Amino acid sequence: MEPILSVEDLSVRISGLHILQGVSFTVAPTGVTVLLGRNGVGKTTTLRAIVGLTPPAGEVRGTIRMGAQSLLARPTHRLVRGGLGYVPEDRCVFAGLTVAENLRLAERRGTSPAYDKVFALFPELDRRGRQRAGSLSGGQQQMLAIGRVLLNDNRLLLVDEPTKGLAPKVVTEVAEVLERVAESVPVLLVEQNLAVVRRLARDAVVLAAGKVAWTGDARELLLETALTKSLLGVGTGEAHRPAGSDRASVAGKDAH
Amino acid sequence: MGTVILLALTGLGLAALYFLVASGLSLVFGLADVLNFAHGLFLGVGAYGTWWAAGNLPGAGPDGFGFVLAVAFGVAAGTLVAILVELVLIRPLYSRTIEQVLVTVGLSLAGVALLQATWGADARPFPRPDWTRQVTGILGAQVPNGGLLLIIAAVLVLGAILAFLRWTRYGLVIRAGVENREMVTALGIDVRKAFTLVFAIGGAAAALAGALGGVYFGTVSPGQGSSLLIFAFIVVVIGGMGSVVGSAYAAVVVGLVQQFVNYYGTSGLGDICVVGLLAVVLLLRPQGIAGKVATA
Amino acid sequence: MTNSTLDAPPARVPAELTPQRGRWQRLRPFLPLVALVVLVILPYSTISLPGIFEGPVNSPGTLQLLAICLIFGGLAAGYDLLFGRTGMLSFGHALYFAAGVYGTDVLVTRAGLPLWQAALLTITGGTILAALLGAVALRTVGIAFAMVTLAFAQVGAILVARDFGGLTGGEEGLPLDVSGLPAGLVGVTNTVNLYWLALAYLTLVVFVVHRVSGSPTGRVLAGLRDDERRIGVLGLDPYRYKLVAFTLAGGLASTGGVVYVLIVGGASPHITSSELTLSLLVMVVLGGPGTRWGPVLGGVLYMYLDHRLTAFGTSDAVDNLPAVLSRPLSQPLFVLGTVFILAVYFFPGGLTSLAPRLSHLTRALRPQRTPPG
Amino acid sequence: ATACGSPQDTATGGGDSAAPVKVGLVYSQSGALASYGKQYIEGFKAGLDFATMGTGKVGDRKIELTEVDDAGDPAKAVSAAKDLIGKGAKIIAGSTASGVALQVAPIAAQNKVLFISGPAATDAVTGANKYTFRSGRQSYQDVVTAKSFIGDPAGKKVVVFAQDGAFGDANEAAVKTVIGGAGATVSSVRAPASATEFTPFASQIKVAKPDLLFVAWAGTTAPAMWQSLDQQGVLSSTTVVTGLDIRSSWPTFGAAGTKISFLSHYFDGASDTEASKALKAKVSTIDLFHPDGFAAAQMVVRAVQEGGDDVDKMVTALEDWSFDGVKGKMTIRAADHALLQPMFQAKLTGSGTAFTATAQKSLTGDETAPPAVAMKG
Amino acid sequence: MLATRGLTWRIGEVAIVDSVYLDLAPGEFLGVIGPNGAGKTSLFNLITGLRRATEGRIILDGQDIGALPPHRRARLGLGRTFQASSVFGSLSVRENVRLAVQAHRGGSMALWRRAAADREVAVAADTALDRVGLAHRGTALAGTLAHGEKRKLEIALLLAGEPRVMLLDEPMAGVSAEDVPELVAVIKSLTGDSGRAVLMVEHHMDVILELADRIAVMHHGALLACDTPETVMGNPTVQEAYLGESL
C-alpha cells in the first residue's frame, strides 16, 4: 500500500536548537499510526512541521509528501483545505467565541459540514452551543477541538495528545471516537496514554533524541516489554501507567 | 434651551468625527492587535484625496454629485493606502507588537511629512457644497450643517460595521483570528485576508472622517489626523478595545463632555475632564465600557 | 528499522558553555569602562568627522549635540527599566522628564533658588509624583495602564500649555535664568561641562539600571514581565514591585530633566507631549529592549538623527536631487520615520541584535580552523 | 587625523579686516512654520542685496551666511546657535517661533553675540537683553492697531477671544492695557489651542454682545474657528478685528473674510517704499514675513559696518538707529530694542478663493509704539 | 489545617463551585477527582485567591483568608501549580527557581545587592531542581522547555517555596510515562513526615490511588464524596459520574 504521508529526512531547527535531526517515517493510508516518545523529543514539533506551523524563528528541511504532493513551503490554510486536519496539543479553541461559532468557523467552503456526526459524538457541544468556549472546562474544550476537525472530510488527521488532562471516562469516549474516525480516515496520533495507544494504534513510530528510534507494528512494540521499556521507559505491565489504564490496575491498588 | 441644544448637537458632531476615526482604530487595535499610530495618516489621505479630486478629477467638484465623487475618491484613496500599509508593512510583523509600534510611529511621521512635502505645511481651503457652510435652525439653535452630516455618516458607518461583524463569515473570522491566528489558519482559513480587510475598513472610516472633517473645518492640513488621533485613542480605550459599539458610546460621552465643559467651565477644562474620565473609567473598569472581560 | 540508542537529548549547547574564550572575551567586561574613558576624554580631541558632525569633536556645537544624545540615551535606558525589564508599557514617561525640566526651570527662574536646591527639590518632587501617580495607575494593567499613564501625562501637558499664573510660559516655553547658575555651566565655551554632566547622567542611569536588574528585586521584575499571576502565587506582591520600578524610573527621568534644562537652557512644551513618550518607546525598540546597551544606543541614535536630519534635508546633496526625491528628503521627519521602518526590517530585535549577527557573519567568512583545545 | 585640543576651544572670529563676517541664520525650514521661514529667508536675501548694493559685502568683507533649520524646536535652535557661535559667528538671526526666540536670546547674551529675532511675535523678546534685537513686529503693536478700529474706546465693551497659552495671554494683557486703559471694559473668552469645535466659544461671545471682538488665534484650526463665529452670527453683529496672516491662509476665511477688520503687519501693496520695490523685484509677491527678513539683513549690514567684529559696538550702532525698511520708517528704540514700525489696517475684498487686500489706513511707528520696558539682562 | 466552609463561586446563576466543605489535616494527602468541568481548577483558584468566592469561607490555621490577595495567602504557606504550565519563559530554568526561593525567603526590596551572589538561594534552588530532575537543564530558557519539562519546573517552583499546604493541579498532565514514577516519588517525598498537606487534582487514577489518603470527588461544582480511596472507588455514583466504562 502506498503511504498517505511520507516524511523523509525531516530536520527542524528552532532558534539554534536542532530539534528534529533527520526524521523519516510513513503513515499508512488506513488506521492509526501513533507517534511515541518521551517529553520533549519532538512529537509536537513533527506534527507542526507537517502542517506548516513551525514558528518564525524555525527552519525546516527535508521532504514531506502527501501522496505525490510535497507539503513543505505551502501555507497552512492550503494544506488544511486540501484535507489535512489538525487537532493541536493545547486545544486552542477560540475562547471569546461561542461553541457554535467555533464550529461554524471550521466549516469549509463547498462542503457540507457533518454537524450530526459531531453532535452524536459530543452531545455536550450541541447543548452548550451558546456558551463561550473560554469558559468550557479543559475536557469540554478538547471535545470542541476534535469536533471542529470532524466537521469536514479529511484525507489525514493529525492529532496531538487528545486525551491529555481528560477524565478516564472521557478518555474512553475520545478513544472510541478516534477509533471510529480511523475507520474512514488515516490518523497520525501523538499519545502518551499507552492504553489508548494499545486500543487504537496499528503502526508505531518512536522518536528519540531527534531521530526515529523504532518503527513497526504497534502491537509488537507493546507486547515486547523489553522493547517498550527501552524505547519509552515503561513496561506495559508496570503500575505507573498514565490515565485511563485499565481497571485492573485500579483493582490492584484496591487489593493492597 | 437653544444653547443646550446647540452644544448637544455640535457635541454629537464632534463625537461623530471621533467615532469615525476611533471605530477603525478600535477594530484594528482590538482585533488585529495592532496599535496603529499611523491611523491619522489614513485620515490625512482621505482629506487630501478628496481635496485633490475636487480640483483635478474629471466629474468631481465641490458641489452635488461632483462632491460625492470627490469624497468617494478620497475614501478609496484612504482605503487603498490602508490596504497597502497592511500588506507591505504590518503583515510581516504580526505577533511582533512592539515592532509594529515602531513601524506605525515611523509611518505616521513619514506620512505626515510626505503630505507636507507634497502640499505644504499650510492649511488649504477645503472644497465643499455651500449648504455645508450653512446652519439649520433646530429648536432655536443654529446648528452647522457640516456637523449634522457627520452625525448621519457616523450612524450609517456604525450600523454597517456591526452588521458586518455579526452576520458575515469574515466577521467571525476576524473575531477568531484575534485570539489565535495560527489556529484559524489550522482550520483552513487564510487569516491574513481578514486582517487586510480590517485595515481596509478602518482606513475607509478614517478617510471618510478626513473628508467630512475637511468639510466641517473648512480646511485640510497635514497634521489634522494626528491631532484627532489622541482623542480617538481615548475614545477607543474608554469604549473598550475591539468594541465598535463601545467606541460609539464613548465618542458621544467624550464629545458632549468637551462641548459642555468648555462652555460652562473654563477653557481647557473640557480636555482635562475627558482625560480624567479616561483615568476613572479605566480604574473602575479596565476593559472599558463595553470591553469583553478577559478570559482567565 | 530498529535502532535503540536513546540516551542523548537533542543536540543543544547552552550559550554559556560554548568555549569561546579568545582574548577578546576576557576583555569584554572592561569594554564599558574603556568606552567611558574614551567618552570622557573625547572633548580633548580636535578630530573632525565631516558629514557626521558639523565641526571638530571638541567644538561647542558637536559637544552640545552629543550631550543631548547622551541625555536621551540615559532617558531611554531608564524607560527600559519599565518597558524592557518589567514589561510595563507606560505612555506617560515624558511627564516625569518634563517635571524635571520644568521643576528646575521654574524653581530657578521664577523662585530664584540656587541650582542645587532646585535640582534636589525637583528630583524629590518628580520621584514623589511618579510614586503617587504610579500608585493609582498600577491599579490597571496592560493597555489600560498605558492609557492611564498617557492620561496623566496629557493633564501635565495641558497644565503646561495653559500657563497657570504665567509659571510655565505656555507654548513659548520658559528660558532658564542663568544669572544664579555656576559660571561653569553658562556660555558656549563651557559646553564641555554640560557634556560631562550628560555623560555622568548616562553613566548613573546605566549603572543603576544594571545594578537593579541584577538585584533580587530585578529578578522579580523579570518574573513580572513573564507572568504576573505566578509572582503573586509565589508570595510576592506584584503591585509593590511594579511601583518601585515605576518610581525609580520616574526619579531617573526627573534627574534627566534637570540635566537637560541646563544643556538646552530652557523648557519648552513639546517635551510634555505624548510624542516624546512614544519616541522613548521607539528609542528602546530601535536599540533592543531589555538589553544593557540597546536602549542607550537607540536613544543616542534617535536624537542624533532628529538633530542632524535637518541639516541633511537642507544639504546640497539633497537639493540637487530631482524634486520627487528632494522634497520628501528635505523633510527631516520623513527620513526619520523611514529609518524606523527600515530598522524594523533590517535589525529585527533592535540594534543590539546586530552584534551577534555580525559575529556570525565574520565567523562564516573566516576560514575554518580547528578550535583551540 | 587625530589631534589634541582644549575642550573649551572656540574659533575666534575675524580680526582680519578682509575675513568674511559669519552670520548664522537659525529659522524654520521644516515643520509647521516652514512657510513663514521661507518668507523670512527670501526677505533676508533681498534685504542683504539691497543693503550691500548687490555685492554681498560690507566694505571688503563678505557676509557669509550659514542657514540652519531649527524645525521649530528650541532645543535644536539652541544647539545650532551654540555651534555657530563656536565657529565664530558674531551675529545670529532668525527665530520664526516665539518659543525659539526666547531661548536663543539668553544664549546670545551669555556669549556676547548679536541676536536679531525674526517673525517671533512675543513681546518678551523686547528688552530681553542688551544683545537681543528684533526685526519684526510684536503682539502689542498688533493690539494698538486693533484699537484704531473703534475710535474712542471709552464705555465700549471689548471681548478678546484668544487661545490658551502665552500668545493668548500676551494679547489679552495688551488689550486690557491698551484698550481697557482707554476706558473700555475688556473681558475675554479663551479656548484651548487644540480645540476643533468652536461653537461653545462662539455662543459665549454672541451672548456677551461686544462692541469690538479682538481675535488672537494662530494655527491650522483658525478656519474652523472663523466658520463657527460666522455661523453663530458673531461676524455680522459686531466689529471683529484680527491680525492678517499670510496670503495662503486668506482663502480659508471663506465667506467670513469680507466681514472681518484686519490689522496687518504687512501685505503686498501696503507700502510703496524703495525697499518694498527692491523686495518685490526679487520675490514678485511680498508676503507677511518678507519684511522681517529684509529688516534683519539691513540691521546686520549696519551692525557690521559700524561695529566690525566688536559686538558691543554693533549694539551701540543699532540702538536708536532709524532706517527705511519695507514697511516704511523703522526705529530701534535704545531703551529696550523695540522696533518701532508702521502698522496697517486692511480689508479683504473679493470672495472665496481670490481675495485682495487693501490698506484702509496706516499707523506710524510712534503711534503703535509699545511702552518701554526695562532691559532684563 | 486548611478548611473551606460552604465555598461557592457563581457566575450569573450558575454555581461553578457549589458549597464545598473540605477539611485538610496536617500531613494529609487529599486527591481531588471529578469529570472535566467539575470545578476542580476553579476550587483551586478560589483557595489561592486568583478568584474571589461569592460565598463561604476559607480557613487556614484558624484564620479566615478569604479576603486576602494571592501573595498574602502564599506567604501564609499556600502554594500551587497550574494546570496549564505557567513558568517565567524568558528566564533560565535556574533563575525561575531562584526567584521562587527568593520569594519564599521574604520579598525584601533589595535594589542594590547582587542577586547572583546569594549562595543560600542558589543552593536551595539547585536542590529543588535536583529533586525534580531538571538540574541538567538549568541554563535553558524556561520558555523553550518541552511540555513535560515545564511541568517538572512548575513543581520545582512549588518546592522552592516550601509551602505547608500545596495545591497541585494535574501535575502529571502531559508528562511522559517514563517520568511519572519519578514525579510521583517527588510528590510523595513532599509530604512524608513534614506535616505538609497536599491537595491534588489528577486524572491519572493510579497516581491518585498510590498517593492519596482520601479522595474527594467533585461533580457539577459540588463534592460528591470525600472518603478513603477504597470507599470512593466502590461508590457506584462515582463510577457512573467519573470513571465510566473501562477501556
Ligand SMILES: Nc1ncnc2c1ncn2[C@@H]1O[C@H](COP(=O)(O)OP(=O)(O)OP(=O)(O)O)[C@@H](O)[C@H]1O
Ligand atoms: N519555540 C521553540 N523554541 C525553542 N525550542 C523549542 C520550541 N518549541 C519546542 N522546542 C524544543 O523542542 C523540543 C521538542 O519539543 P516538542 O514540543 O516537539 O516535544 P514533544 O515531544 O511534543 O513533548 P511533550 O510530550 O512534552 O509534548 C523540546 O526540547 C523543546 O524545548
Ligand SMILES: Nc1ncnc2c1ncn2[C@@H]1O[C@H](COP(=O)(O)OP(=O)(O)OP(=O)(O)O)[C@@H](O)[C@H]1O
Ligand atoms: N470564567 C468563567 N466563566 C464561565 N464559566 C467558567 C469560567 N471558568 C470556569 N467556568 C466553568 O466552570 C466549570 C468548571 O471549570 P474548571 O476549569 O474548574 O473545571 P475542572 O474541574 O478543572 O475541569 P478539567 O478537569 O477539565 O480541568 C466548567 O464548566 C467551566 O466551563
Ligand SMILES: CC(C)C[C@H](N)C(=O)O
Ligand atoms: C504667527 C506669527 C505671527 C508668529 C509666530 N507664530 C510666533 O510665535 O510668534
Ligand SMILES: [Mg+2]
Ligand atoms: Mg507535545
Ligand SMILES: [Mg+2]
Ligand atoms: Mg482543571
